[in-house]
Amino acid sequence: MMLALLKKDFRNACASIGPAIMLGIPMLLIIEFTQSSTSTVSWRSAFWLTYFFGSTALYFRSFGLENRFKNFHFYTAFKISRLKIFLSQAIIQFLAAFLMGCFYLLMTVFFFSPTDLDARHFVELIALTSLTLAPIGTVLGLMLQLEREFLFSIVYLPLATPVILASFSLSLGLEGSWLYVLLSFLVGGAFLSAAIFEFFFDDLSA
Amino acid sequence: MSVQFKNLELNLGKFHLGPLNFESASSGIHLIKGANGTGKTSLLRILMSRTAPTAGEIMGAQMEVGVVGVEPWMMGSWTVKENIEWFSQLLGRKPTAQNLEKISKFYEQRFDRLSLGQRRQVELSFALAMNFKILLLDEPLSPLDHEQRKIYSDLITQAATQNLIFITTHQENEFSDKAAKVLSL
Numbered sequence: 282m283m284l285a286l287l288k289k290d291f292r293n294a295c296a297s298i299g300p301a302i303m304l305g306i307p308m309l310l311i312i313e314f315t316q317s318s319t320s321t322v323s324w325r326s327a328f329w330l331t332y333f334f335g336s337t338a339l340y341f342r343s344f345g346l347e348n349r350f351k352n353f354h355f356y357t358a359f360k361i362s363r364l365k366i367f368l369s370q371a372i373i374q375f376l377a378a379f380l381m382g383c384f385y386l387l388m389t390v391f392f393f394s395p396t397d398l399d400a401r402h403f404v405e406l407i408a409l410t411s412l413t414l415a416p417i418g419t420v421l422g423l424m425l426q427l428e429r430e431f432l433f434s435i436v437y438l439p440l441a442t443p444v445i446l447a448s449f450s451l452s453l454g455l456e457g458s459w460l461y462v463l464l465s466f467l468v469g470g471a472f473l474s475a476a477i478f479e480f481f482f483d484d485l486s487a
Numbered sequence: 488m489s490v491q492f493k494n495l496e497l498n499l500g501k502f503h504l505g506p507l508n509f510e511s512a513s514s515g516i517h518l519i520k521g522a523n524g525t526g527k528t529s530l531l532r533i534l535m536s537r538t539a540p541t542a543g544e545i546m547g548a549q550m551e552v553g554v555v556g557v558e559p560w561m562m563g564s565w566t567v568k569e570n571i572e573w574f575s576q577l578l579g580r581k582p583t584a585q586n587l588e589k590i591s592k593f594y595e596q597r598f599d600r601l602s603l604g605q606r607r608q609v610e611l612s613f614a615l616a617m618n619f620k621i622l623l624l625d626e627p628l629s630p631l632d633h634e635q636r637k638i639y640s641d642l643i644t645q646a647a648t649q650n651l652i653f654i655t656t657h658q659e660n661e662f663s664d665k666a667a668k669v670l671s672l
Binding site: 282284285286288289346349350351352354355357358359360361 | 554557
């Protein structure tokens, strides 16, 4: 069952990752071209801003397949575990966001030519950030399928903003408490998302 | 295994269903009869756990159920073959090949490109091939032509010898004289 869910979510993610990646390229391009010699934007700021918007576009399409064909009810009829549906989507969203982040890093190198990039550390940070945001993003995707966009600003932004700020600070080399912030959101966000997922999912399949 | 309703009620504002008391046989065709708007489909939704009853109890339906006709459930952008393979994997068992022969000509076509009657043939064939212990069929033959109605009514009747099948209808049909029990709404 889990393998089938992963396969379906992977297929859905393959269709979503292209448009999400394409969103980031013009963003990086615009940021790079709108800098002036006296007012420059840090390549880290450009990267994390682009990553935030790109990942949101990616999560937005969670459960896009079921929403498009209005067939959420088969999960209920076939008694498919909500936890497995959540886990499958979160795992695939993590992988997709991680790949997207790595692609954006390459684009950032291309546009900004940073001289102080510790690539390994940065890739680890992209992985940790993707792992933190994927469960929250999975619930976000579900909320958006319910046409409850207002929940985006009151639920997702307060959860995602500290994660991006912590990731930015960690990429500057400011370890200390930012790592604890990120880890707290990783654990807390995963538990909270898993706990509320069933409520939103059952609302959709009813 | 049978399904039992005890004082089952559903209240959705102006619409009220029940109270219903009913006990099914362990297998066979069970007709749910009633005019439009009497709650046939709502009762199927309760049986598939999509809607919680307002009052009363339902026993024996807490397992996976096959559903046809309430709403489409296959992925429209996938081919019929991809749908069959994926849903078989999701349910963890292989469909019986015999029931799928009739729809093999549709295998390479996208599900949403099929006509309504062809979609119904695919969903019915697959539901029968997966051998669900409980099968909920909402006006299952309505989009089918005369020839297909005969084929699928025979297949459903055959499946009912081992499985519990609920069929909704608002008129006399192929199953009227084959029903083990009838619930009139």
